[in-house]
Amino acid sequence: MHLEFWFDFGSTYSYPAAMRIETLAEQRNIPVRWRPFMLGAIFKQQGWTDSPFNIYPDKGRYMWRDMERVTSQLQLPWRKPSQFPRNGLLAARAVCTAPNARWVPGFCKAVFRANFERDEDIAAPEIISRCLTNSGADAQQVLADTGSAMTKERLHEQSRMAIEQHIFGAPSFLVGRELFWGNERLETALAFAAGTTSFPTRE
Amino acid sequence: MHLEFWFDFGSTYSYPAAMRIETLAEQRNIPVRWRPFMLGAIFKQQGWTDSPFNIYPDKGRYMWRDMERVTSQLQLPWRKPSQFPRNGLLAARAVCTAPNARWVPGFCKAVFRANFERDEDIAAPEIISRCLTNSGADAQQVLADTGSAMTKERLHEQSRMAIEQHIFGAPSFLVGRELFWGNERLETALAFAAGTTSFPTRE
Numbered sequence: 033m034h035l036e037f038w039f040d041f042g043s044t045y046s047y048p049a050a051m052r053i054e055t056l057a058e059q060r061n062i063p064v065r066w067r068p069f070m071l072g073a074i075f076k077q078q079g080w081t082d083s084p085f086n087i088y089p090d091k092g093r094y095m096w097r098d099m100e101r102v103t104s105q106l107q108l109p110w111r112k113p114s115q116f117p118r119n120g121l122l123a124a125r126a127v128c129t130a131p132n133a134r135w136v137p138g139f140c141k142a143v144f145r146a147n148f149e150r151d152e153d154i155a156a157p158e159i160i161s162r163c164l165t166n167s168g169a170d171a172q173q174v175l176a177d178t179g180s181a182m183t184k185e186r187l188h189e190q191s192r193m194a195i196e197q198h199i200f201g202a203p204s205f206l207v208g209r210e211l212f213w214g215n216e217r218l219e220t221a222l223a224f225a226a227g228t229t230s231f232p233t234r235e
Numbered sequence: 236m237h238l239e240f241w242f243d244f245g246s247t248y249s250y251p252a253a254m255r256i257e258t259l260a261e262q263r264n265i266p267v268r269w270r271p272f273m274l275g276a277i278f279k280q281q282g283w284t285d286s287p288f289n290i291y292p293d294k295g296r297y298m299w300r301d302m303e304r305v306t307s308q309l310q311l312p313w314r315k316p317s318q319f320p321r322n323g324l325l326a327a328r329a330v331c332t333a334p335n336a337r338w339v340p341g342f343c344k345a346v347f348r349a350n351f352e353r354d355e356d357i358a359a360p361e362i363i364s365r366c367l368t369n370s371g372a373d374a375q376q377v378l379a380d381t382g383s384a385m386t387k388e389r390l391h392e393q394s395r396m397a398i399e400q401h402i403f404g405a406p407s408f409l410v411g412r413e414l415f416w417g418n419e420r421l422e423t424a425l426a427f428a429a430g431t432t433s434f435p436t437r438e
Contacts (some may be wrong), residue, residue: 085313088281090403094416101434106424200293213297216419218309231304 033225034063035130038199040071041120041140044085044099047148049203049215050141056218061225062202066136068124070187071196071202072117077187077195083117095118099162110150111163119155121187122178126160129177138167236428237266239409241402243274244323244343247288247302250351251309251389251417252406253344259421270341271327272397272403273390275320280398286320305418312352319321321350322358325381329363331389332380333372405422 037053039046057064075083085092103110123143127136142163146152152159157175164168164171177183197206205212205221210231212221223229240256242337258402260267289297299315301404306313326346331365340416345366355362360378367374380386400409408415408424413434415424 088403089403093401094414095412097437098416100437101423104435106433138390198293198296200291200297211297211300213301221305229308230309234300234303 033040033207033227034065035221035225036065036067038067038069038204038206039140039195040117040202040203041068041084041123041143041147041154042117043071043202044095044116044148045215046103046203047144048102048108050144050219051108052106052220053139056222062222062225064137065129066131067189067190067194068120068127068140069199069202070121073191074195074200078200086116088141094095109145111149111151113151115153118153120195121155122157122160123163124155124187124190125178125183126164126169126174128183128190129174129180131186132228133169135164135167135169139163139169140168151156168204236410237268238424238428239268239270241270241272241397241405241409242343243320243405244326244346244350244357245286245320246274246405247298247319248305249353249406250347250422251305251311253328253347254311255309255345255418255422257340259425263425263431265425265428267340268294268319269330269334269396270345270393270400271323271330271390272341272405273324273327276394277398277403281403289319294337303375304417312348314352314354316350318356321356324358325360325363326357326366328381328386328392329367329372330388332377332383333399334389336372338367338370342366342372345369370389376429 035057037049039050052158056205075081080087085095086143099110099112107195120143127140130136143160144152146163147154150156161175164174198211199206201213203215205218207221207225210224212218220229225230238260240252242253252437256267300312302315303347307423323346330343334337346363347359349362350357350368357363364374364378367377369420400410402416404416406418408411409420410411410428413427415421
């Protein structure tokens with residue numbers, strides 16, 4: 033079974049998930065579909081106009097410390113971004129120009145590294161252009177396509193799908209109808225996709 | 236180093252943590268202090284008058300399914316309680332009559348099992364009385380002591396301490412100044428208490 037990886041480029045916990053998912057999925061022979069969406073649109077539905085990590089100080093304080101610990105345990109580079117959350121709209125649209133292209137995983141990881149390793153503004157076209165080039169995409173063409181009506185509609189459709197599938201946070205992993213939320217659920221989601229873990233039927 | 240286990244008797248994810256913590260802590264030779272607190276008091280500070288699992292339907296829907304999966308993976312019995320969240324005030328006061336008594340861990344686990352295995356009303360004195368007796372406490376004496384000013388003040392003090400330590404959810408594990416939130420962080424918290432895991436210094 034394949035796994036859908038739903039994430040937002042501004043989401044802190046999506047970063048370790050993005051950096052880990054390819055190796056872990058290949059080991060278990062699970063195809064992964066990368067599905068960026070606009071988490072802010074979902075937050076708005078819940079009445080939040082900002083990240084809950086900014087709205088609730090203790091939640092935010094905890095998350096920033098936890099990210100130091102999680103990235104240290106995974107031996108991932110980490111620098112707290114000077115702006116949070118960053119706007120991942122352009123990066124998400126870039127993926128939507130060619131959702132199944134070979135360069136997509138490398139591009140997504142490059143964007144996460146720009147945001148959380150180098151504290152770069154991922155809303156800036158020059159940053160996205162560099163991430164595209166470094167992952168083997170035609171940066172000029174992709175950036176031009178991000179402005180097309182079809183690309184914009186694809187991203188809207190993707191965010192609608194996230195809502196329909198009851199996704200409420202990022203990262204989320206969807207395997208069939210089974211939803212898993214949070215970086216530390218990645219292994220369980222992959223085990224379920226591989227058929228090595230099963231769960232009781234739904235009530 | 237010892238570990239403080241902060242939990243609310245009504246909290247779903249506190250149940251698997253409570254059922255697992257003794258064995259895991261003994262294996263690592265870590266003393267555990269059981270610290271019930273009133274999570275509702277912390278939610279109120281954030282402007283919530285109910286559990287976020289009730290306020291945000293997708294979060295709640297996910298949690299109930301996740302509890303089926305988590306308890307199945309841990310081979311713990313599970314029955315969705317017909318009332319959520321249940322009021323853990325009486326049970327928390329019972330612990331506060333003698334926070335370091337030998338019967339405390341057994342009593343806490345008995346209350347969690349009443350709530351999440353048998354769908355019993357843990358706010359009812361007869362249920363708490365049975366849990367006390369089964370864990371070797373003098374039920375009549377403890378129940379009488381729950382009404383004392385000293386007991387009530389101890390629980391207030393405990394909930395104030397939770398807020399001071401920036402606790403925002405349950406279960407939480409506190410090791411020195413290091414806070415860990417969520418059932419799936421229990422192993423990491425214990426490894427840190429045992430000195431087998433270290434983290435970067437705080438920024």
